Amino acid sequence: MSDANTAMVEKYRNSFLKEVEANVEEGEWVKMCMQCGVCSGSCPFGPHWAHPPQELFMMIRAGKREEVLTSDSMWMCTSCYNCIVRCPRELPITHIMHGLANYAHRLGIAPKNQPTRKFAKLFWENLTKKGRTNELKLGLSLYFMNGFGDGVKTSLKMKDIGLGMLKTKRMNVGEMWGGHACKDTNGLHAILKKAREIEDAKMQKF
Amino acid sequence: MAKKEYSFYPGCSSQKGASASNYLVSVQSMCEELDVQLNEIPDWNCCAASIGYAEGGELPRLALSARNMALSEQANPGQDIVATCAACWLATKETQERLHDSSDLMQETNDALAAAGLNVKADQTVRHMVEVLIEDFGYDELGKHVKKPLEGMKIAGYVGCQTNRPFGVDGESFENPKYLDKLVETMGAEPVEDYQKKVQCCGGALAFSEPEKSQALIKDIVEAAYDGGAEMIVTPCPVCQMNVEVYQDQINATYGTKFKIPVVYYSTLMSVAYGKNGKEAGLDGQIIAAKKLEEIAAK
Known part of the structure; x- marks a missing residue:
């Protein structure tokens, strides 16, 4: 995807804001930010953002493309929607953060080992495979996403929680073989493929 | 009160052996007492929750919820969609609103759904179970069953x-x-x-x-x-x-x-x-x- 990144740099040489408006979900709202900072003050992970939302908005307008897209800031969004309901200009901030994260991910320049980026990818692959989330496989793939050694350590740490979930029948070992699924997975996959094609074509057009 | 019927979107975590299976059990008991009939959307899929965005992107994510709405329109026409899971409710309601706000998005979504022979109108109301309790019953009525x-x-x-x-x-x-x-x-x-x-x-x-x-x-x-x-x-x-x-x-x-x-x-x-x-x-x-x-x- 670094080719896509190069192509975008060429295309929008003079305006990162235009690039965001054209390619990032709800990106056309960025210019509406009035820099009050309520979003940053309302974020439950606020202290962990290198650049809180209002700062990201100003950085986009200032053309700081590299700093924004390679930042792990927007990956701190917990989707709590506090910023959205408090924003005096009613910017859909949560969605813009998701959009920025997705755009950086698609261009292949989001931070490589960002845990939420990895988890989000695992989650999407898990749910689209059979149309429904396989919680057991998702949990295990998450524990082992940083390699085998780390995985064993995490699994041991999570052992008691896993046992509790098993005992209360809120986890099922049987999910390892088969598990819940949509019947028309072919149809679902066809829909997703078509949706992706439409979205990719739009990115080319702008 | 007469039986109330809804098009039900239970969501992944409510399935047998999943993390909120006990939630569904209690919802079914509660609905039995209130004479509520939940008509499950046939072959519903995951909504991508609040973490599917990074890999999924905008249109594939919206298409997931749109498929559920299309299946609901086929099987349970005229019924409100009711979800018990917060993320299911949010994703479906968001999709419903987004499709209504943008004819482009509606067109693109239906182009995607057509790949599986589906079409969505997205004109139903998408509600959380607590809204059903509060709006369709009200606290007084809910209290009468205690x-x-x-x-x-x-x-x-x-x-x-x-x-x-x-x-x-x-x-x-x-x-x-x-x-x-x-x-x-x-x-x-x-x-x-x-x-x-x-x-x-x-x-x-x-x-x-x-x-x-x-x-x-x-x-x-x-x-x-x-x-x-x-x-x-x-x-x-x-x-x-x-x-x-x-x-x-x-x-x-x-x-x-x-x-x-x-x-x-x-x-x-x-x-x-x-x-x-x-x-x-x-x-x-x-x-x-x-x-x-x-x-x-x-x-």
Whole structure:
């Protein structure tokens, strides 16, 4: 995807804001930010953002493309929607953060080992495979996403929680073989493929 | 009252052997008492929740919810879609609104759905189960079904994020919604007044990818419940329930606290108050046992 990144740099040489408006979900709202900072003050992970939302908005307008897209800031969004309901200009901030994260991910320049980026990818692959989330496989793939050694350590740490979930029948070992699924997975996959094609074509057009 | 019917979107976590299977059990018991018929959307799929965005992107994500709406329109025409999961509700309602706001998006979504021979109009109302309770029944009616009031219990109503923001429930404030407290009161228990962390985020899906940062939030949520004198926490959201219940041991190990407070669903409380037994109320799904409710249910 670094080719896509190069192509975008060429295309929008003079305006990162235009690039965001054209390619990032709800990106056309960025210019509406009035820099009050309520979003940053309302974020439950606020202290962990290198650049809180209002700062990201100003950085986009200032053309700081590299700093924004390679930042792990927007990956701190917990989707709590506090910023959205408090924003005096009613910017859909949560969605813009998701959009920025997705755009950086698609261009292949989001931070490589960002845990939420990895988890989000695992989650999407898990749910689209059979149309429904396989919680057991998702949990295990998450524990082992940083390699085998780390995985064993995490699994041991999570052992008691896993046992509790098993005992209360809120986890099922049987999910390892088969598990819940949509019947028309072919149809679902066809829909997703078509949706992706439409979205990719739009990115080319702008 | 005549039977009420809805097109039901149960969601992944409610399935047999999944993390909120006990939620569905209690919802079914509650609905039985209220004469509500839930018509499951046939072959529904995952909504991508609040973490599917990064890999999925905009249109594929919206297409997932649109497929569910299209299947609902086919099988349960004219019925409101009702979800019990916060993320299911949010994703579906968001998609419904987005498709209505943009004819381009509607066209693109239907182009994608056509790949499986489907088409969506997206003109149904998408609701959370608590909205059904509040709007279609009302507190007075819900109270009439109480057979065993939960007397003497003090309960913290933890609303959390997504059954509150961005859409809101019953037009209440985002900062201090009252509906959960009112439900607690209707069941005969006492809600914690001014529960400080009522709408605080639990970390959501990031409890998995950022456990330390999320558990710091969960610690505050549990602590504030204790500070308010609560013996139990109640929530309308499967992720809130799980996050606030299952990490208490790890939080105790990190912070030297001694948390052990049960976290149940509104439907658990209602099933018990409506005279259902422990199993019907899903109490066997509690990792931290809700002993007081077990006693009332066994009476």
